[in-house]
Amino acid sequence: MTQGAHSFSVERGLNAWREEIDAPVAAFFSSCVHCGLCAQACPFFVETGDPKYTPIHKLEPMRLLWEQEFTLWGKLKKTVKDRVDAQLGRAPKPLITDEMLEEWEPLLYDSCSMCGRCSMVCPVGNDIHYMIRKAREGMVASGHSPEGLVAASVRAVNTGSPMGLQWKTLDVQIKHVETATGLEVPIDKQGAEYLVLLSSMEIINFPEYLEAITKIFDHAGVSWTLSKTCFEATNAGIQIGSKDIAATLVQRVVDAAEQLQVKNVISPECGHAYTAIRWEGPNAIKRAYPFKVYHIIEVLDQLRADGRIKTEGKEMDRLSMHDPCNLARKSGVVQQQRSLMDLVASNFVDLKEHGEFQWCCGAGGGVSSNERAEPLKLAAFKRKKAQIEEVEPERMVTMCATCRTQLEEGLEEFNMDIPVVGLTEIIADHLVEKEVENKKAEES
Amino acid sequence: MTPMDFLLLTKGPLFSLAIAIFALGILIRLFEIFALGRAHNYAAARGNEVIPGLKTMYRRFNPDPGTFKRSTFDVVVGTLWHVGFVIALLMFIPHIELIKSTLGVSWPGLPNPVVDAVTAITLLGLVAVLIHRLTHPVKRFLSTPQDYLIWAVTFLPVLTGYLAYHRLINPYPLALGLHIFTVEIFLIVLPFTKLTHIFTAFVARYYNGAIFGRKGIQS
Numbered sequence: 001m002t003q004g005a006h007s008f009s010v011e012r013g014l015n016a017w018r019e020e021i022d023a024p025v026a027a028f029f030s031s032c033v034h035c036g037l038c039a040q041a042c043p044f045f046v047e048t049g050d051p052k053y054t055p056i057h058k059l060e061p062m063r064l065l066w067e068q069e070f071t072l073w074g075k076l077k078k079t080v081k082d083r084v085d086a087q088l089g090r091a092p093k094p095l096i097t098d099e100m101l102e103e104w105e106p107l108l109y110d111s112c113s114m115c116g117r118c119s120m121v122c123p124v125g126n127d128i129h130y131m132i133r134k135a136r137e138g139m140v141a142s143g144h145s146p147e148g149l150v151a152a153s154v155r156a157v158n159t160g161s162p163m164g165l166q167w168k169t170l171d172v173q174i175k176h177v178e179t180a181t182g183l184e185v186p187i188d189k190q191g192a193e194y195l196v197l198l199s200s201m202e203i204i205n206f207p208e209y210l211e212a213i214t215k216i217f218d219h220a221g222v223s224w225t226l227s228k229t230c231f232e233a234t235n236a237g238i239q240i241g242s243k244d245i246a247a248t249l250v251q252r253v254v255d256a257a258e259q260l261q262v263k264n265v266i267s268p269e270c271g272h273a274y275t276a277i278r279w280e281g282p283n284a285i286k287r288a289y290p291f292k293v294y295h296i297i298e299v300l301d302q303l304r305a306d307g308r309i310k311t312e313g314k315e316m317d318r319l320s321m322h323d324p325c326n327l328a329r330k331s332g333v334v335q336q337q338r339s340l341m342d343l344v345a346s347n348f349v350d351l352k353e354h355g356e357f358q359w360c361c362g363a364g365g366g367v368s369s370n371e372r373a374e375p376l377k378l379a380a381f382k383r384k385k386a387q388i389e390e391v392e393p394e395r396m397v398t399m400c401a402t403c404r405t406q407l408e409e410g411l412e413e414f415n416m417d418i419p420v421v422g423l424t425e426i427i428a429d430h431l432v433e434k435e436v437e438n439k440k441a442e443e444s
Numbered sequence: 445m446t447p448m449d450f451l452l453l454t455k456g457p458l459f460s461l462a463i464a465i466f467a468l469g470i471l472i473r474l475f476e477i478f479a480l481g482r483a484h485n486y487a488a489a490r491g492n493e494v495i496p497g498l499k500t501m502y503r504r505f506n507p508d509p510g511t512f513k514r515s516t517f518d519v520v521v522g523t524l525w526h527v528g529f530v531i532a533l534l535m536f537i538p539h540i541e542l543i544k545s546t547l548g549v550s551w552p553g554l555p556n557p558v559v560d561a562v563t564a565i566t567l568l569g570l571v572a573v574l575i576h577r578l579t580h581p582v583k584r585f586l587s588t589p590q591d592y593l594i595w596a597v598t599f600l601p602v603l604t605g606y607l608a609y610h611r612l613i614n615p616y617p618l619a620l621g622l623h624i625f626t627v628e629i630f631l632i633v634l635p636f637t638k639l640t641h642i643f644t645a646f647v648a649r650y651y652n653g654a655i656f657g658r659k660g661i662q663s
Contacts, residue, residue: 021480022480022481022482022483023477023478023479023480023481023482023651024482024648024651024652024655025480026476026477026480027477027644027647027648027651028648028651030473030477030638030640030641030644030647030648031638031640031641031644031645031647031648032638032641033591033594033638033641034583034586034587034588034591034638035518035522035583036518036580036582036583036586037511037515037518039582040511040514040515041511045582049581051581051582051584051585051586052585054582054585054586056586057585057586070476070480071473071476072472072473072476073635073636119652119656119663120508120656120663121507121508121511122504122652123504123507123522123645124504124641124644124645124648124649125500125501125504125645125646125648125649125650125651125652125653126648126652127648127651127652127655127656127663130655278487279487279659280487281487282485282486282487282488283483283485283486283487285486286486287486288486288487288488289488292488293488328661329661330659330661331490331659331660331661332490332491332659332660332661333660334661353510356661356662356663357508357510
C-alpha cells in the first residue's frame, strides 16, 4: 500500500499464498466434493441466486496453486505438461493470471463479509472463511484489492483512522460527553485497569456510546482511560489482507497499552475490531500480549455478574437482537449479550437463527468500506431483513457499529420503521442514579 | 483370456497392485497435509482445541436445522447413499470373509436380503445425486470432470456387486471379476482425486472444530 503499485505482481501474490497454505488449508482443499452446501449458508448467494457467489468457488485460484504445488499428483501433471510444451516448442500457459485474479477480486471482497457461516455448515468441515482471509493476502500482494479498502488502509496507516478521523474530532466529543454527564473522561491515565478503544465509525455515527461507557464505568467504579496516541480499534490491514499493515496498526495499540501500563484493553461495539485485536493481533506482531483483550459486552457482563451494575426499570417494547458474526460465531461471545438483555428488557425475542448460526448483516469483512460492493451489501441484507420480519420486533439491538449502520440503512431502504440501538446505551439508560443509590444506603 | 483367467488376475496381482497404490497414495496425501503444519498461535485461547475438534468430526454428520431445511435433498439422499455404501462394503458376509482372510479381523454381517435392499437404495441414491448434480444450478456450476469421474468410479463397484449377486452377468467368474476390477479402479483413483475426502474430511473437521474451539465456539 505504502509502496508503489509497480511492486505488486501475480508472482508476489502467489508467494503470499505459498506462505499462507498450511495443514488445515490442504485438508480443506483435499476434502471438498463440490456439494455446494456452503452456498446455502452464504447471504450473498442466497439473496442473489448467482452460483459464482458459492463460498468455495471464491477460493478457486488458491486451490489451483495448492493442487499444482502442494500435491504429488499436481506436481506430476505439471511435469508432464511442461514436457509436452517443451516438445511442441510452445510457452507454458500460466496457471494463474492477472485476468483471473481480477475476475476473483469482487468474489473475494465484494461478496464475502468473512462472516464464517459457511464454515459452520460445510459437511466435510472446511473452514472456508479461514481460507478467504488467507486468500486476501495474495490479492493484496498481487495488486488486486478494492480501491475503497486500499484507501481505508492508507488512511489508517497515515492518520491512525481508516476514516481519517483525528484526535481533535474525538476531543470535541469528549468535551460534549463531559458537559452532558458532569463526569470526567480520563485521558492517558497511567496504570488504569482498562484502556478503552473506539472505532471511527462509532465516533462519527454513534457518539452516544462514549457517553454510555463514561456513565457505566463511573457507576461501577471502573478505572479506565483513553489514549491520545491510539484510540482506533479497527484494523484495515486485516480486512484487506495485509499482514504488514495489520502488524503496524496492532503495534500502535500494544504500544499505547504498554505505555499506560493497563491490565486490559477494551474493544468497542465493533465486531471486526474485536477479532482483529483479540485473535489476529498477537499473530500479526508474533508475540503474546502483556494485557488481556475484551469486547465491551464481555466487560459489561462481567460487571453484571459481579453485581457492579445496578439497573432499574425495563424496556417494555418488543426487542430482538442481531449477533455480530465477529463477536458470536467467530469469538464465542453469545450468552453475555443475552444476560445483559435480561437485565434491561422485559419483552426480548431472539431471531430464529442466532448465536453461532446467525446471519451476517452483509456489511462486515471490509464490504462496507468498498463502495463498489454497495449493491451486493444491500442484497445480502435481505437475509437479515427476512429474519427480522419473522419475529417482528419493535426495535433491534446490536453491539457493532458496522452492523448497526447496515441495519439502520437497510431497514430504511425497505421502509421498515424499526430503530436500531446499541446494547451498551440501553444498559447506561437503566443505571440506578448515584444520588438515589446513596440516599437508599443512608436510609438503610 | 477366459473369464476365469480374468477373475484370477483381478483377485491376484491386480488386487495387490490396487491395494498398494491406495495405501501408499493415502499415506502420501496425509503426509502432504500434516507436513505443512500450522503456525504458532500467539492469541490467548478462550477454549480447548482437542475436544471441540473431535466433536466437530462427529457433528458434521448431523447438520443444523437451518441447513437441513435449506438443503433437505442433499442431507437426506447424501446420508442415505453414504451409509448404504458403508453397509454394503462392511456388512456383506462375503466382504467380511475377505477382510477376515486378509486382515484376520471379522464381525457379524447382515442377512443377504438386507444388504441387497440397502444396495438397491444406494444405487438409486447415487443416480438421484447424479441427476441433482446435473440439474442444480450451484452443483452444475461447481462440477468439474473429476466430480463425474468419482461419481462413476463409486457407482460402478456398487452396480457390479449388485449385478453379480443377482447373477445378471454370466458366467459368474466374469461377474465377480468385473466387480473386483471396478473396486480396484476405485482404490487406484481414490488417492489422486477428491475421493480422499473419505479420510481427509475427518482431518478437515478436526481442524475446523479446533480453530473454532480455541475461540470458544463449538462448530
